[in-house]
Amino acid sequence: MGRAPQRLSPKVLLIDPVRMLPSLLLPLVGVLFVGGFSARSYAYAAAGVLAAVVFSTIRWVTFTYEIVGDRLETKRSLISRSVRTIPLERIRGVDVSTPPMHRLLGLTILKIDTGASGGEEEAKLAGVSLDEAERLKTLLLRRTAEPAAHPGLPHAAGSGPKERPIIGVPRRWLLYGPLSGAYLLTPFAFAGGAIGLAFQWGDDLGLSQDDALTAGEWLWGHPYLLLGVAVLLVLAMPFAGGLMYAVFNWNFVLKRRDGYLVAERGLINRRSVSLESKRVRGYEIVDGLAERWAGVVRVWAIVTGLGDSETRGQLLPDVPRHVAFQVTGDAIGPYRSDLRPHPPVARRRRLFRAVFPWLLVALAGVAGLWATGSVAWWVLLVLALLMAGVGVPLGLDRYASLGHGYDGRRLAVRSGSLRRSQAVVERRAVVGWRLRQTWFQRQAGVLTLIAGVGAGKGGYSAIDVAEAQGVDFAAEVTPEWLAPFLERDGS
Numbered sequence: 001m002g003r004a005p006q007r008l009s010p011k012v013l014l015i016d017p018v019r020m021l022p023s024l025l026l027p028l029v030g031v032l033f034v035g036g037f038s039a040r041s042y043a044y045a046a047a048g049v050l051a052a053v054v055f056s057t058i059r060w061v062t063f064t065y066e067i068v069g070d071r072l073e074t075k076r077s078l079i080s081r082s083v084r085t086i087p088l089e090r091i092r093g094v095d096v097s098t099p100p101m102h103r104l105l106g107l108t109i110l111k112i113d114t115g116a117s118g119g120e121e122e123a124k125l126a127g128v129s130l131d132e133a134e135r136l137k138t139l140l141l142r143r144t145a146e147p148a149a150h151p152g153l154p155h156a157a158g159s160g161p162k163e164r165p166i167i168g169v170p171r172r173w174l175l176y177g178p179l180s181g182a183y184l185l186t187p188f189a190f191a192g193g194a195i196g197l198a199f200q201w202g203d204d205l206g207l208s209q210d211d212a213l214t215a216g217e218w219l220w221g222h223p224y225l226l227l228g229v230a231v232l233l234v235l236a237m238p239f240a241g242g243l244m245y246a247v248f249n250w251n252f253v254l255k256r257r258d259g260y261l262v263a264e265r266g267l268i269n270r271r272s273v274s275l276e277s278k279r280v281r282g283y284e285i286v287d288g289l290a291e292r293w294a295g296v297v298r299v300w301a302i303v304t305g306l307g308d309s310e311t312r313g314q315l316l317p318d319v320p321r322h323v324a325f326q327v328t329g330d331a332i333g334p335y336r337s338d339l340r341p342h343p344p345v346a347r348r349r350r351l352f353r354a355v356f357p358w359l360l361v362a363l364a365g366v367a368g369l370w371a372t373g374s375v376a377w378w379v380l381l382v383l384a385l386l387m388a389g390v391g392v393p394l395g396l397d398r399y400a401s402l403g404h405g406y407d408g409r410r411l412a413v414r415s416g417s418l419r420r421s422q423a424v425v426e427r428r429a430v431v432g433w434r435l436r437q438t439w440f441q442r443q444a445g446v447l448t449l450i451a452g453v454g455a456g457k458g459g460y461s462a463i464d465v466a467e468a469q470g471v472d473f474a475a476e477v478t479p480e481w482l483a484p485f486l487e488r489d490g491s
Contacts (some may be wrong), residue, residue, distance in 0.1 A: 005075070006063035011105045013126030018054035018101065020222065045318040055359075065125060066140055072112070073328075074123055077279070084125055090114045092305050093260075094137050095312060097271040108133045113312065114305070141260055141274060161164040162258055167327050169319060176318035177245025178238040179290040180298060186240040188233055242338055255466065261301065261331055262316060273294060273312050279304045281429035281455040282410065283328045285422045292420065297324045300457035302425060328424070335410050335424045339403030343443045346464035347399040354391030354398070357448045360386045394418075404449075404462040406477050411451060413462045423460040433474045433481075449473060 059079065065074045095111040099274065101171045102108055110133050112123040128136065178184060225470065250267035260274040282302040293296060299316040316324055321349075328334070365381030368374065396418040405412050411430070414422035432452035441447055441464070449462040449470040 003065045003147070005021050006132075007064055008127040009105075009107055009129055009132075010060065010061060011107055013053070013056055013060060015101050015107075015127065016052075016059070016106065026175040027087050045273060055129075058322045065123075067136075070124065072140065072360065074125075086112060086114060086122060088140060091140055092276055093302065093312060094274045095271065096137065096273075097266070097269055098270045102127070103270070106130060110136060113231050119377055134154055137274070143275075143463060152444055156272045156421065163255055163262075164257075165252050165253065165255045166331050167316075167319075167323070169249070169317060171251075172247060173296075173317075174246045174292070175242070176294065176296045177249070178242045179288070179292070179296060180245070180292055180318055181241075181288055183241035183248075186237070186244050237369055245317075252317055254315060255359035256331065257275060261315070265317075273314075275301055275303055275313065280332055281425065281453065282425035283332050284456065285324060285328070285424075287321075287420055289311060289418060290320060295321050297321050299328060300456075302423065302429075304429075304454070304455040307484050333410065335405075335407055337412075339414060339422075340469075342399070342402040342404075342462075342464055343466045343469070345446055347396070349440075349444060349446075350398040351392065351395035352447075354395035358388035358391060362388065402463060404465065404473060406473070411453070413460050415461065415463045423456070425451065425453055425455075425460060427477055430478060431456055433478070434459070435470060451477075463472045 024403040027181045061215075062072070063076050063080045065072065067073075067088075070088050070488045072088065074086075075083045076082045093113045096108055096111065097111075098108045106129060107127050110125045110128055110129055125133075125136070135404055184371075247267045251264040251267050252263070255264075256273070256277070257264050259277050261276050261277055261280065262272060264270070264272045268438050280301050280303050284300045285300060286300070287295050287297040297316075298318055299314070300316050303313055316327060319327075325334070335414055362381055362384035365377050365384055368377035370382060394417060401414060401415045401417055401420045403412075405421075406427075408427075410424050410426050412422060412424045414420065431454050432450060435447055437447040437452060444464075445462040445467055446466055446469050449465055450459045451462075452459050462473065465473065
């Protein structure tokens with residue numbers, strides 16, 4: 001039952017001006033430099049800060065929200081009035097996060113996802129108390145509460161939401177973080193950001209374009225220094241990447257709560273994402289080469305209408321493979337069948353694509369060496385032959401990663417090597433099939449079978465299956481769709 005229109009906590013008036021400071025910093029510094037740090041320049045800078053505070057106050061006063069019957073309404077009224085209405089039945093998930101400043105003031109950010117806005121949340125309450133966030137979360141998600149164990153006995157009033165933990169990721173598993181590669185470029189990102197800030201603030205700090213060119217020429221004249229910096233950045237990759245991974249996935253907990261899968265994680269910004277269980281259609285298990293050698297994988301949920309599924313749909317960070325299959329079997333449902341191999345021609349295609357381009361480069365190196373005798377062509381030739389040699393196990397691994405299967409309830413497809421992905425999707429989620437065949441595939445007698453799914457990426461592919469194999473697989477999963485087309489004339 002709803003209450004009178006509510007406003008965000010007044011404590012957000014302490015947060016919004018601070019959040020606006022990065023965009024105000026450059027103009028304020030410019031005003032101070034231009035004004036020669038005089039009393040007038042300080043007055044202008046103070047006026048800019050005061051304007052930010054006034055703007056934040058107006059935003060706070062003019063924004064309200066309330067739950068009216070079976071819908072959530074958010075309103076913003078200043079010169080014109082804007083009302084957004086979200087039916088509760090369309091809410092697919094609720095994302096609760098607590099950035100550092102919000103946590104310091106006892107506030108949180110609540111995002112509501114209906115899947116109607118792509119990668120963006122449908123509504124955002126960026127400053128409610130922890131108690132209010134819990135109240136709203138319970139009201140917004142109450143319609144999917146799990147039934148009582150005995151249907152004849154209603155839930156006791158005030159009993160609160162039912163919660164069952166599925167897994168808490170041990171902190172020692174955070175050591176797997178650098179294997180994923182997702183955070184390994186962190187040192188280069190910080191270095192690039194520092195260079196970008198130097199260029200952005202260069203004029204205000206008294207650095208001209210000539211100074212930048214002089215510094216660049218000096219660095220060009222000291223290549224060993226550049227090489228040393230590059231080596232330090234490379235050596236820092238696993239440490240910085242592991243640190244960032246730990247910050248984002250600290251105390252990762254997956255639990256079931258009143259018809260929702262709830263994933264909580266984060267050290268600095270604690271985040272809680274709720275996924276409606278009845279809209280979960282499967283899961284995707286991903287690993288890279290290093291993860292595969294270590295026997296760990298990452299898991300995402302395949303959910304209908306979920307925006308930003310790469311972030312909100314994460315079920316597990318890097319965990320041991322057997323643990324991932326246990327958790328997905330408990331939280332969503334197990335896949336109980338082996339994957340079927342693809343025809344040998346698929347192996348030849350992968351070997352050809354992994355080796356042939358490098359053989360062409362080697363051939364160019366031989367031609368250049370014959371024409372000029374330059375050492376550079378020797379280097380190119382040796383590198384190309386090395387890469388062609390590496391391409392053989394890579395192509396074989398790509399073929400070994402191919403597979404598809406069906407256990408009577410769920411279908412699975414797998415592909416990839418440097419990033420191998422296995423998607424497991426419920427049969428009821430399949431909304432159509434697509435057969436795709438390039439000219440080269442036609443010559444080889446294979447095709448790509450795509451299962452259209454109204455969730456996740458929208459389609460999952462079995463790559464380079466035999467033509468008959470692809471048609472038979474689609475007929476096995478959805479026989480009622482294809483049977484009329486596969487019947488033979490008995491006359």
